[in-house]
Amino acid sequence: MRVIVVGGGIVGASAAFHLARRGVATTLVDAGHVGRATSAGAGVVFPRPLPWDPEPLRALTLAAAAHYPALMTELAEDGHTTGYQAVEGMSVSAGAATADREHALLGQMAAQPGCAGLGGVRRLARGEPARRVPVLPEHLEGVAFGGMARLDGRLARNALVDAAEERGLRRVGGDAELLGDGTRITGVRAGGEDLSADAVVVAAGAWTARLLAPFGVRVPVFPVRGQITHVALPETSTRDWPVVRFADHDRFMVAFPPNRIVLNATHEPDAGFDHRVTVAGLRQVLADAVETAPGLAEATVLETRVGFRPGSRDGLPILGPVESLPGVVVATGLGPSGLTLGPHQGALAARLAMGEAVGIDLDPFRPDRDTGRS
Known part of the structure; x- marks a missing residue:
């Protein structure tokens, strides 16, 4: 199986790592946009649900809480510095x-x-x-x-990408353009070449909507x-x-x-x-x-x-496949919780790209949902 991940922030880096760790032929396409949220995040990590959170968000947050320490420990044991510390x-x-x-x-x-x-x-x-x-x-x-916990987003992102490269990840720089055959997304054009894939994870943060717009998909991210x-x-x-x-x-x-x-x-x-x-x-x-x-x-x-x-637009994460555009998984929309929920969101996106169930209700997070706001 071949998967392309578009976006090199904390979500995309995590998706790439979890795919490469599973032995999937993975390519990370990263435009290196100025203003990437991961590089500017404060570094506060608090993966705990609030009592009034809706059940799907609660489930996502609790899963992130369980995932975080194990992931950071694994990266540290492999010799990567993440800047993560429980406080x-x-x-x-x-x-x-x-x-x-x-x-x-x-x-x-x-x-x-x-x-x-x-x-x-x-x-x-x-x-x-x-x-x-x-x-x-x-x-x-x-x-x-x-x-x-506190986390240096830049260090954590680099640790995930470096660990993925050790497991076979290929990196391509430049802006991405999704490619399709009229029925599904078949790959990405980036860095002067057309890259084919069985699935594409779009984790381009605030730039995600631009990538899907040419296909008539309005992702509620800004x-x-x-x-x-x-x-x-x-x-x-x-x-x-x-x-x-x-x-x-x-x-x-x-x-x-x-x-x-x-x-x-x-x-x-x-x-x-x-x-x-x-x-x-x-x-x-x-x-x-x-x-x-x-x-x-x-x-x-x-x-x-x-x-x-x-x-x-509705304050909920954006995660899941696009019904009208087979071959795409979208992972973004975390707002100020990117460093808290991003690593786990990336891991879930990797599983979705491989066709696996993730164990939580993703319907409220659908990337093509109608939020009632433009």
Whole structure:
């Protein structure tokens, strides 16, 4: 069997790895688009369903939670660096009422079947968050919990591709064009050649809709620009910091060793594929950071990355075959959850390309579904 994977982000890299590991003749076509979401992701991994998630999304998330540690361990044992590390999470707020609600919610989540990794949910008294993360103000209180991890998306993506190459993966650079014979997709044109295949996995992130549009398929995916800034505290070790969620503002902050901190990104669904760091975007990111963590005011600004998250029109992932276009499996639409759900979505796409069942209801995730929105 021959399979072509289009898209070299975390989803496509995972699909390519899982196919190559199964002995499938696999080609990865990667345009290397500027603004790939994987390269700009904050690095927060939290594969746990929320109590109100619909059952199909819950099943997908729980499966991702089980898949993640095993995949990262396998890559590490093969000598690949992923930047993955299990860490504690901490939700902080200025008021006791909000902290109490967070404590109750996390406790409810921990009690759900399959969520034992959230064990150890515990209330943090006023001042305790600042003692653990010294850039936070003293008046905050909160909740500590398990089940989180941090991930360097670039390293993880490269690890998956390198491991796939060790198993026979072929890589082709350049923009892809799907090829068909009138009844099904038969391959891809890329890098100056026509590549034939028995199945094609389209995992091109926010660019996926462009690939399917010539065949009359409207995939409900669109780019959501995120501007995200990395800073450093040269005299402070951030190695053991938890991932911080600011419950009052629904923002995150994630730290990496030795002293790097990734700030909360902008959410710009109307920016299209405009790959710029804007004054307004950078001001928002930095102002939000100083408002929630005043100790960052003296941090060194290292870089600002811009990524296009693949948003979906109804907020659900996009995964599955296209009924009107045999030979294609689409995997995208994860929005801000790409680093959390992407590796497992890629593994499922690989199984679908091989004609295997995946054990969960994919109908709500169909790439050709009608979301009721243009």
